Amino acid sequence: xxxxxxxxxxxxxxxxxxxxxxxxxxxxxxxxxxxxxxxxxxxxxxxxxxxxxxxxxxxxxxxxxxxxxxxxxxxxxxxxxxxxxxxxxxxxxxxxxxxxxxxxxxxxxxxxxxxxxxxxxxxxxxxxxxxxxxxxxxxxxxxxxxxxxxxxxxxxxxxxxxxxxxxxxxxxxxxxxxxxxxxxxxxxxxxxxxxxxxxxxxxxxxxxxxxxxxxxxxxxxxxxxxxxxxxxxxxxxxxxxxxxxxxxxxxxxxxxxxxxxxxxxxxxxxxxxxxxxxxxxxxxxxxxxxxxxxxxxxxxxxxxxxxxxxxxxxxxxxxxxxxxxxxxxxxxxxxxxxxxxxxxx
Amino acid sequence: xxxxxxxxxxxxxxxxxxxxxxxxxxxxxxxxxxxxxxxxxxxxxxxxxxxxxxxxxxxxxxxxxxxxxxxxxxxxxxxxxxxxxxxxxxxxxxxxxxxxxxxxxxxxxxxxxxxxxxxxxxxxxxxxxxxxxxxxxxxxxxxxxxxxxxxxxxxxxxxxxxxxxxxxxxxxxxxxxxxxxxxxxxxxxxxxxxxxxxxxxxxxxxxxxxxxxxxxxxxxxxxxxxxxxxxxxxxxxxxxxxxxxxxxxxxxxxxxxxxxxxxxxxxxxxxxxxxxxxxxxxxxxxxxxxxxxxxxxxxxxxxxxxxxxxxxxxxxxxxxxxxxxxxxxxxxxxxxxxxxxxxxxxxxxxxxx
Numbered sequence: 001x002x003x004x005x006x007x008x009x010x011x012x013x014x015x016x017x018x019x020x021x022x023x024x025x026x027x028x029x030x031x032x033x034x035x036x037x038x039x040x041x042x043x044x045x046x047x048x049x050x051x052x053x054x055x056x057x058x059x060x061x062x063x064x065x066x067x068x069x070x071x072x073x074x075x076x077x078x079x080x081x082x083x084x085x086x087x088x089x090x091x092x093x094x095x096x097x098x099x100x101x102x103x104x105x106x107x108x109x110x111x112x113x114x115x116x117x118x119x120x121x122x123x124x125x126x127x128x129x130x131x132x133x134x135x136x137x138x139x140x141x142x143x144x145x146x147x148x149x150x151x152x153x154x155x156x157x158x159x160x161x162x163x164x165x166x167x168x169x170x171x172x173x174x175x176x177x178x179x180x181x182x183x184x185x186x187x188x189x190x191x192x193x194x195x196x197x198x199x200x201x202x203x204x205x206x207x208x209x210x211x212x213x214x215x216x217x218x219x220x221x222x223x224x225x226x227x228x229x230x231x232x233x234x235x236x237x238x239x240x241x242x243x244x245x246x247x248x249x250x251x252x253x254x255x256x257x258x259x260x261x262x263x264x265x266x267x268x269x270x271x272x273x274x275x276x277x278x279x280x281x282x283x284x285x286x287x288x289x290x291x292x293x294x295x296x297x298x299x300x301x302x303x304x305x306x307x308x309x310x311x312x313x314x315x316x317x318x319x320x321x322x323x324x325x326x327x328x329x330x331x332x333x334x335x336x337x338x339x340x341x342x343x344x345x
Numbered sequence: 346x347x348x349x350x351x352x353x354x355x356x357x358x359x360x361x362x363x364x365x366x367x368x369x370x371x372x373x374x375x376x377x378x379x380x381x382x383x384x385x386x387x388x389x390x391x392x393x394x395x396x397x398x399x400x401x402x403x404x405x406x407x408x409x410x411x412x413x414x415x416x417x418x419x420x421x422x423x424x425x426x427x428x429x430x431x432x433x434x435x436x437x438x439x440x441x442x443x444x445x446x447x448x449x450x451x452x453x454x455x456x457x458x459x460x461x462x463x464x465x466x467x468x469x470x471x472x473x474x475x476x477x478x479x480x481x482x483x484x485x486x487x488x489x490x491x492x493x494x495x496x497x498x499x500x501x502x503x504x505x506x507x508x509x510x511x512x513x514x515x516x517x518x519x520x521x522x523x524x525x526x527x528x529x530x531x532x533x534x535x536x537x538x539x540x541x542x543x544x545x546x547x548x549x550x551x552x553x554x555x556x557x558x559x560x561x562x563x564x565x566x567x568x569x570x571x572x573x574x575x576x577x578x579x580x581x582x583x584x585x586x587x588x589x590x591x592x593x594x595x596x597x598x599x600x601x602x603x604x605x606x607x608x609x610x611x612x613x614x615x616x617x618x619x620x621x622x623x624x625x626x627x628x629x630x631x632x633x634x635x636x637x638x639x640x641x642x643x644x645x646x647x648x649x650x651x652x653x654x655x656x657x658x659x660x661x662x663x664x665x666x667x668x669x670x671x672x673x674x675x676x677x678x679x680x681x682x683x684x685x686x687x688x689x690x691x692x693x694x695x696x697x698x
Contacts, residue, residue: 118350238559
């Protein structure tokens with residue numbers, strides 16, 4: 001088969017999948033992009049502004065939609081891939097609906113699940129009205145109003161970092177990497193909307209490991225007056241007047257704190273997508289201790305899987321920000337092209 | 346507050362509670378402080394529900410208080426518990442019913458230790474065999490007796506003569522539920538509803554018509570805490586924890602406190618007396634203190650048992666205000682009389698009497 005007639009199937013229509021699809025189509029390959037939801041865009045579609053430059057997420061969605069607007073791309077939505085296997089040099093993908101799709105190469109860009117905050121029972125997410133997740137807050141930003149369950153604007157807001165990350169009890173030892181800077185961004189956005197609000201971030205360590213993150217962190221303190229308290233929240237409860245009572249230890253002062261807050265935002269971490277765990281089990285794809293897909297080589301093969309012709313892009317391998325996700329997807333494209341050019345049936 | 350959120354959590358912490366044929370192990374202290382509780386439990390289960398509960402007179406203390414006071418080594422307490430399991434095996438029982446939360450915590454800790462470290466189980470088998478010639482099996486099911494009352498809560502509701510309704514207002518009684526720390530905080534999977542939003546007592550309260558009070562210090566220690574209390578110098582710390590807890594629940598105007606742990610019932614009951622004596626503070630309405638009952642005592646009241654047969658007169662905070670709200674009939678003259686009619690000494694300085 002001529003190499004340019006090769007068909008690449010991409011599983012997952014978030015940032016990584018869309019970017020990889022666009023790049024492969026422009027390189028001349030036939031691409032089928034399979035998305036389990038009815039729209040592409042993944043988590044970005046639910047976000048309002050992005051760190052560190054506060055870009056509107058719709059700009060990124062718009063860019064990605066242009067990427068996949070190509071006559072060599074076939075988009076299939078509302079379809080879940082449940083397994084794949086290698087057969088005579090091709091990859092056979094099986095969908096949950098029972099159909100089979102044949103590909104010469106596969107890119108898995110299945111993305112991540114946000115940690116289900118209700119699993120940290122002590123924080124009362126899903127029970128106390130004014131305990132929300134970072135994703136819920138983005139919806140409020142998009143809708144234009146930050147309000148408590150009773151409709152009032154919150155005057156004292158707390159952010160809990162590392163919800164489901166670096167947490168042995170939650171089964172996630174790794175750092176989700178993006179939550180700290182997201183909290184900084186969200187704290188600033190709240191102050192912009194409710195200028196006299198008091199905002200507290202309860203953190204274990206501030207991990208500002210990306211370009212411009214540290215600057216954003218400094219700005220949040222100097223210009224916005226965000227209070228950072230080093231300590232993990234131990235429990236949340238509700239007072240008789242529907243305020244949240246938060247217990248936390250200030251580890252720098254060495255004292256326990258008991259605060260009354262109007263709203264608490266849980267910075268939910270990133271987890272391997274559950275459907276991808278099932279896909280890995282059904283297909284013999286290796287996963288690591290953190291349950292994300294194991295890459296063939298951390299330095300030189302971060303897009304390669306343990307099955308020839310199957311590649312990874314984006315946050316199905318580890319927590320990544322959008323910049324890293326796009327770069328990782330482009331890396332996958334290079335590996336796919338090299339594979340298709342050199343493969344032997 | 347969203348009850349649906351709690352229900353989701355409860356759904357994840359449903360434990361298997363056996364239906365019948367239990368090896369029953371008593372608490373060391375409950376028979377002294379709440380003398381009607383265990384008696385009611387056995388009587389109700391055997392005579393009204395027709396269940397088989399077996400007691401072995403050779404059963405001893407679990408030595409939990411000694412263990413938590415650093416007097417009894419872990420290898421010793423494991424062997425003591427292994428002996429209880431041996432008694433259970435010899436009697437042909439596979440389901441254990443534990444009356445005390447401290448003991449329940451000891452049993453769960455030891456069973457989990459044996460699961461994680463099988464060599465400890467083998468060592469314990471050897472110790473027990475060498476000392477007594479006995480052998481044992483692990484129980485097929487392990488329940489705290491509050492689990493068993495929870496399991497049969499609907500049967501109790503079906504027989505209820507005094508539901509948890511304020512008969513003067515028609516409103517549900519506001520009831521604080523307090524779970525002993527060692528019931529599920531160490532191993533949430535062993536508790537009905539887990540550790541953060543346990544449902545073992547709340548389920549009883551709701552089924553019997555009451556309202557569960559969710560207050561900020563709901564999870565806080567009752568004030569017992571072995572090291573807080575057993576070390577005399579730490580007792581002020583014990584007292585301050587109880588005071589914090591009652592201060593937190595006071596605005597919710599609870600009609601009573603329901604507990605499932607001997608230490609919790611004892612300290613939440615008796616420290617109210619102490620705090621009142623020390624500073625004149627009371628936490629109930631109308632200058633009264635808040636009655637603190639065991640789940641067996643409450644079940645007995647709901648079923649229409651005589652409060653004095655249940656032993657409520659032996660509490661420090663007397664229950665008359667609660668009895669009046671529930672419409673429970675009681676005779677003040679028989680409160681401190683023995684069954685054959687002799688008058689017992691009447692305690693001084695009773696609260697709420």
